[in-house]
Amino acid sequence: MSPRGGSPMGRVVSGPSATQRERRDAGPATTKGRQRRTEILAAARRVFEERGFVETRVADIVAAAQVAQGTFYTYFDSKDAVFAEVAQSVIDDMLAGLHAPRRPGAGPRQRVRDGLQRFIDAFRPNAVIIGLIEQVGTFTPEMRRLRLALRESFVAMSARGIVRMQTEGHADPDVDPLMTAEVLGAMVDQTCYVWFSLGKEFDATEVLDSLSLVWSRAIGLPEDGETPAGEPGDAAT
Amino acid sequence: MSPRGGSPMGRVVSGPSATQRERRDAGPATTKGRQRRTEILAAARRVFEERGFVETRVADIVAAAQVAQGTFYTYFDSKDAVFAEVAQSVIDDMLAGLHAPRRPGAGPRQRVRDGLQRFIDAFRPNAVIIGLIEQVGTFTPEMRRLRLALRESFVAMSARGIVRMQTEGHADPDVDPLMTAEVLGAMVDQTCYVWFSLGKEFDATEVLDSLSLVWSRAIGLPEDGETPAGEPGDAAT
Amino acid sequence: MSPRGGSPMGRVVSGPSATQRERRDAGPATTKGRQRRTEILAAARRVFEERGFVETRVADIVAAAQVAQGTFYTYFDSKDAVFAEVAQSVIDDMLAGLHAPRRPGAGPRQRVRDGLQRFIDAFRPNAVIIGLIEQVGTFTPEMRRLRLALRESFVAMSARGIVRMQTEGHADPDVDPLMTAEVLGAMVDQTCYVWFSLGKEFDATEVLDSLSLVWSRAIGLPEDGETPAGEPGDAAT
Amino acid sequence: MSPRGGSPMGRVVSGPSATQRERRDAGPATTKGRQRRTEILAAARRVFEERGFVETRVADIVAAAQVAQGTFYTYFDSKDAVFAEVAQSVIDDMLAGLHAPRRPGAGPRQRVRDGLQRFIDAFRPNAVIIGLIEQVGTFTPEMRRLRLALRESFVAMSARGIVRMQTEGHADPDVDPLMTAEVLGAMVDQTCYVWFSLGKEFDATEVLDSLSLVWSRAIGLPEDGETPAGEPGDAAT
DNA sequence: AATGAATGAGCTTTCATTCAT
DNA sequence: GATGAATGAAAGCTCATTCAT
Structure with a gap:
């Protein structure tokens, strides 16, 4: 009834005339x-x-x-809409960064380290927005979906990596790849969040070292200079 | 702190009446x-x-x-003030839960598992508010401080645990206790967040298993049925 | 999602918090x-x-x-809501004005004239708002309903009056009471609208004379000094 | 005229560029x-x-x-301007429809009925716009003028018809032609409005019957099969 | 003559906070 | 101490109209 932009609810007849929205949907000509x-x-x-x-x-x-x-x-359409678009582009950027090609000829520990490095590099420039997605996710289902989708994607990729290493005989065949990927993913994700989004000052090398070590040990990769898991305990001898 | 714009007083700027403020400051009589x-x-x-x-x-x-x-x-005093109080009580409750007494006579793996169980049990009932603290932390320094304080507290406690186990000869003496506690803490924290705050459905036992395994391996606890690190197959010596 | 009043559509979570609305619905305490x-x-x-x-x-x-x-x-609740209330009170006022008691002992022509006078007196002070109801009715179903309800009410009352006069032998028994009331009602209604709402200057007596004459003749009331319709054409003799 | 608030020009006040205005004034070439x-x-x-x-x-x-x-x-020139043009064309169309030639050899009652039929036929296809003219008239003097002009025109025409019938001895010479045309016009106008614009469902024949009967009796035309007013039972002489 | 992007005043509604009773 | 009405700054969004191409 009210012709003006204000009157948000209780509009009796029409809404934003649909014409404006069409143009927005169409995109710039x-x-x-x-x-x-x-x-x-x-x-x-x-x-x-x-x-x-x-x-x-x-x-x-x-x-x-x-x-x-x-x-x-x-x-x-709205402030919410731009944010959604910004968020989407950040997610896309991150996913692209994660799928970078494996370095050929690297050992399993190195591959773990490389993967973590890639994640960190992908996270760092997008840290603030990722933090906001988290925040906004608290009140917007769509953002929550986006956030979880990123997680799933990363976890799935990690799980595939674990399976591959198990197949290749590097990783302990007894660990549950999905569940382990889930908790390791949480570790990496949250560490980056604390580091880049909350601004806690970490030493880059130390972080990478710690993450790599935990990840590698968790899936039972042999220590450097050790023979693969599953073989005699004679590694260090 | 308030994200709201409206400078809310009737006059341009005035503040509450003296009596009202006094009453608030005095606390309930x-x-x-x-x-x-x-x-x-x-x-x-x-x-x-x-x-x-x-x-x-x-x-x-x-x-x-x-x-x-x-x-x-x-x-x-304000909406922000009540939230701060709610948040503080949640943090207190969690910290209290974490400091529960150790089970006597338990082995190192069991102690790790117990600690994780305690964290989970402390987190679960407070999950929603913890999520909100995160959210509010984005725009409130005070909340951010609170949030980080909880983290620090948990990390410090974990680090002390690692050191103890290193001293006792159970854990790998070469891992950096603080940095490792940091990333393992991130793992546990974030897993609980995803589980309880974002509502991803996990199996309680699987989660606890995975977290325990990763944690234990990360600090080099001997696998079940193995002799402690530093003994017989004394790789790390 | 946007906490502010603005963001009118696309609100994801809640709307006006319902609490405000409740208080409005409850009415002043x-x-x-x-x-x-x-x-x-x-x-x-x-x-x-x-x-x-x-x-x-x-x-x-x-x-x-x-x-x-x-x-x-x-x-x-809104501008629309106040208007609806103003409109309702005007309609109520008019209906009350119309249902005034008949003057005892008045002849049929006089009764017609009285009824018209009552309508005019009820219309006049409410003319502007009635005009607005008309205008607003063009875009609000609720107002249209209100407007038509007033019409129906007036028409029904007029129809009952015609039937009564037919029963009493004053009015031509052959006219369709409802349809006639409908068009006569339209006449009175619109005349008042043009007079009071559009501001065309009429002479009060002339209007009343004309309306009375048309109405009376329409339903076949005998001319003043004539015997009732249905009897010999000897009225004027 | 525009009810909108937004003073819509880019600068504070400027008006259209010279070329644009010229083109509009010139009309399409x-x-x-x-x-x-x-x-x-x-x-x-x-x-x-x-x-x-x-x-x-x-x-x-x-x-x-x-x-x-x-x-x-x-x-x-503006949204208002197009509407004005649409409105004008509707008014023109209606006036043209009303001035259709009289059917030769028809009796007075038939001529009344024909006139009403013409009005209805002219109104029907233009009903919606006429309703809008009413609506817009509430905030635009120009539209109000247009609306009243149509009324005047119709009333004047009706009055002339009444005078003619009085002159011809068919209609009661005592009724005031103008005032009667005024109220009868209101009746017809409003009936069509309710019928076509507000969408009340009427039976076409019944409406025409009722309007014709009321109109004819109002100006004292003899009932069908009766001799004209002023003859035999010459009441009004 | 046609296009479509740009403009910005203006309006509605919300809600944290105060204060008279 | 309790109540609930009053306050008013703020912000989102619309859309008639202009103007550079």
């Missing part, structure tokens, strides 16, 4: 439009990183992007 | 008053658990506590 | 509250009459009522 | 241009009929017309 969209997205990410989700105002984003308030809504 | 305070605190916790911090309104709390809107401010 | 509510309602009516529905801002209403913007929402 | 204009006008009418004036967005109109947002302003 011109090159310049696509460019603007990207600019606003980038500005949004910057502001979110600086102020967090709750504290970010659309006004901050448009100020950072140097456009008018209305322009924002030419490209995005 | 009568038994009935103390009781009221407790009721409101309990109601607040319930509502926070149900709706999260951001979505909780003071109005919800007073409704749950069956008191008038104004009564809330007789006992608490 | 104190005498002072009831008084405030009435004041705002009166102010709203004044503003609506002055500016129309679309042009009225909640800001205008609160200014007229000399209260803060937020106070409005302590008592009413 | 090419055939294709005239065609475009017509298309947009038609689209506008369709959208107005579907959504009402307030709920119609310029965006809806251009979407329906399959042109760009800016194109609209090449041909029309």
